[in-house]
Amino acid sequence: MKSNHYYLEMRLAFYSDERDRMLTKSLGEIAEVLCCSTKNAKRILTKLEDNQSIIYSRGRGRGNKSTITFTCSLEHYLKSQLKSYIKEEKFEEALALLKMPIPASFKESLTEKLHRHVNSLSSQQSLDVIRTSLKRPLSSMDPAFVSISTESHIVKQVFDTLVIFNDKTSTIEPHLAHTWEYHEEQNIWTFYIRKGIKFHNGKSLTSEDIAYSFTRLREIDSPNKWLMEDVISIQTPTPYVVHIILNKKNTLFLHYLCASNASILPAGQGFDQSKIIGSGPFFIKSFNEHGLILGAFDSYFKERAFIDRIEFWYIPVQEKVDIHYELPGNEATHEQLRELSVPEVGCTYIGFNFKKTGIVRDLYFRKAIFELLDSKALIDELGKELKLPASSFFPWISRQDNIRKSLEQAKEYLQKSSYHGETLYLYFFDMKDSSEDASWFQKRCRFLGIHVELRPFSIQHFYEETETESADLILMGEIFQPDIDFSFTAAFKNSSCFINRFLTEPYRHMADEKVNQFISEHSLEKRRLLMREIEEWIMQEHLFIFNYHSDRMKRYHGLLEGVSINSFGWADFRDIWIKPPLQLT
Secondary structure, eight states: OOHHHHHHHHHHHTGGGOBTTEEEEOHHHHHHHHTSOHHHHHHHHHHHHHTTSEEEEOOSSTTOOEEEEESSOHHHHHHHHHHHHHHTTOHHHHHHHHTSOOOHHHHHHHHHHHHHHHSEEEEETTEEEEEEEESSOOOOOOTTTOOSHHHHHHHHHHOOOSEEEETTTTEEEESSEEEEEEETTTTEEEEEEOSSOBOTTSOBOOHHHHHHHHHHHHHSOOTTGGGGTTEEEEEEEETTEEEEEESSOOTTHHHHTTSGGGOOOOTTOOOOTTSOOOOSSEEEEEEETTEEEEEEOTTOSSOOOSOSEEEEEEOOOSSOOOOOOOOSOTTSOGGGEEEEEEEOSEEEEEEEOTTSOSGGGOHHHHHHHHHHOOHHHHHHHHTOSSEEEOSSSSHHHHTTOOOOOOHHHHHHHHHHSOOOSOEEEEEEESSHHHHHHHHHHHHHHHHTTOEEEEEEEOGGGTTOHHHHTTOSEEEEEEEOOSOHHHHHHHHHHOTTSHHHHTOOTTHHHHHHHHHHHHHHOOOHHHHHHHHHHHHHHHHHHTSEEEOEEEEEEEEEETTEESOOBOTTSOBOGGGOEEOOOOOOO
16 A cells, blocks of 8 residues: 555544644554554654655654654645646546545545546547546446436447437438348348447457347346337347347337347347447446546447547535536636537426325325426526426427416315325435425425425436335436437336336326337327327326426537537537647647
8 A cells, every 4th residue: 555545544534633734643543543553554654754744753652652743734735646646647546535534625626626627638649538527426337227318328339239310310220230121021120230340359240149139138137128028039040130020010119229228249248347348439448436438449340439538537526416418628718618508308207106005196186296396486486597397208399388387276186185194205316406396396395285205316226116115206307319209118118217117007008008009100190199199198197297398508628529419418429529729830
C-alpha cells in the first residue's frame, strides 16, 4: 500500500482530533487504524516524515503518545492529490479517493472538480477520447435483461442485431443479415447472414450464434423473453442461413429483431459480466465499480468508429439529481456549447399495484386519483420547463386533448369509494424530478384526506420485484424508442415494465388480447387506431394515469460533430467525431 494511502487513512480517522494540523496519538492507536503492527506503523510514520508529509515527534517510553504535525491542511492535500490524478488521467485512483470518508464540506468541491474534468474531450497524437460521468453504477449489460435506457444504448454499441430500425425513414434495414425473406403461408422468416463478421474475440459470427442467442432469450428467465414467444423453432441449414419458424402471424417480428435485447452473442459462452463479447463498433476495455471504458473495434464489419475510446466514470453526487446522459461540454466556454431540444415520446405516469389487495382495486378510488393528479397544476406549481400534460403516450395526441381535472370531482369519487383512511405507499426512483413530483402528489392527497407515505428506491433495484411488492402506487415513466410500434408493444409485454408488472386478471388477459390484435395487424393506419383504442380503454378503467411528457435540452461541446440525439437523449457513438480547431502554420 502506498504511503499517501496510509497518510489519508490515518488523517481521516483522526481528523476530528486534529488541532491546528497537530495530532497526539500513541503508536498503538495509529497501528490499529492502519491495520498493521506497531513496528510497521513506526516505519510508515518515518517514511511520511522523509517525504515531508508530516513532522513526527516520537513519544518516549512504552504507551506514551507521539505528536504528529501535518505539513499542510487536509483540504490542500486532497486538492493536490486530485489534481495529480487528473493530470495523469488516473481516474480510478481519483474515484477511490472520493470514496474515502472525506468530510462533506471538502467532498462536494472535489466531486465538482472531478466532474468538470471527466466530462471532457481529448484529441492528441491521433487518439480521440470522450469522457463523461455517470451518476449511478451501471446494472446488468446482458442484452436479454436490459430495460433501462442507458444500458440499452451501451448494449447497442457493443453488440449487433440481425436488422436495424432507421429512425429517419422508419424502415427496417439490413445489418448482420444482408437480406431476408418471409414465407407467409408457413410463417417462416429466412435470414441470409453476411460473411466475414468477427466478434471482439476474433471468432467468426455464423448462424449458430444467432440460433444460440435467440434460443437463450426464449429459455432464460428474462423480462424480454416475450420477443421469442411466437417462435416454434430455429434452423441453421448452413453457417450463413437461418430459418425462424413462428406459430402465428406477427407483423412486428422484424421490429423485435431490431431491439437491443435481440443482440447476438457468441454461441456456447453464455453471458459473463466481467468478459462481455459482442461484434459491435465498440468493445469493452474495462468494466468495474468505477466505470466503463469502450474502445473502437478496428475489425468492425461496417465503418470503424471515429472516436477511439469512450470512458464512463461513475461519480456519486452529494444531492438528489436527475440521472441522464450528457455529452461532454462542461469544460467548454458558453460560446463553444451547442444545444439541442429533444422531444420525448412517452410520458411519466402513476400506476396502481393490482397484485396487492387493497383500495387501488376500487374503481372510484382510481377515478379520485385521476382527478387529483392535475398535471398542469403540477407543472405550474413546481415551475417545470419543457413539460406537457399527458393524456396519451404520444405528445401529438395530448396536445389535441383538453382534459380538465377537478378537486371537487375527486372528493365526490373518494366519498363513493371504500377508502377509510388507510396509508398508501408511493414508490418512485430516488431522483430529483421524481422526488419533487412525489412530494407534490403527497400534499395533494393530504388535502383530500388520503394518507400517502413516500418510498424512494434506487434504479439499481429496478429488476427486483421484491423491492416494490409493497407498493400501492408507483410514479414511473416510459420513454419510447423511435420505433413506436415496438415500444408500445414492449410497454405491455416486457415484464420489467410496471404497466405489465402490476396487472392482474382480468385486466392482464384483456390487455394481452388487445395488444396481440395490434401485433397481428398489417395496416399501419389500423395499428394507430388500435393504439388509441387501447389507450382509451386504459383511461376508462384507470389502469394507470398519464402524467406529463418531457422535452430534454441537451448541451454538448462545439467540437463534437456527427451528433444526432435520439428520444432517449443519446447520440450514436459510431457517428461522433472531434473536429480539431483550425490551426494554420
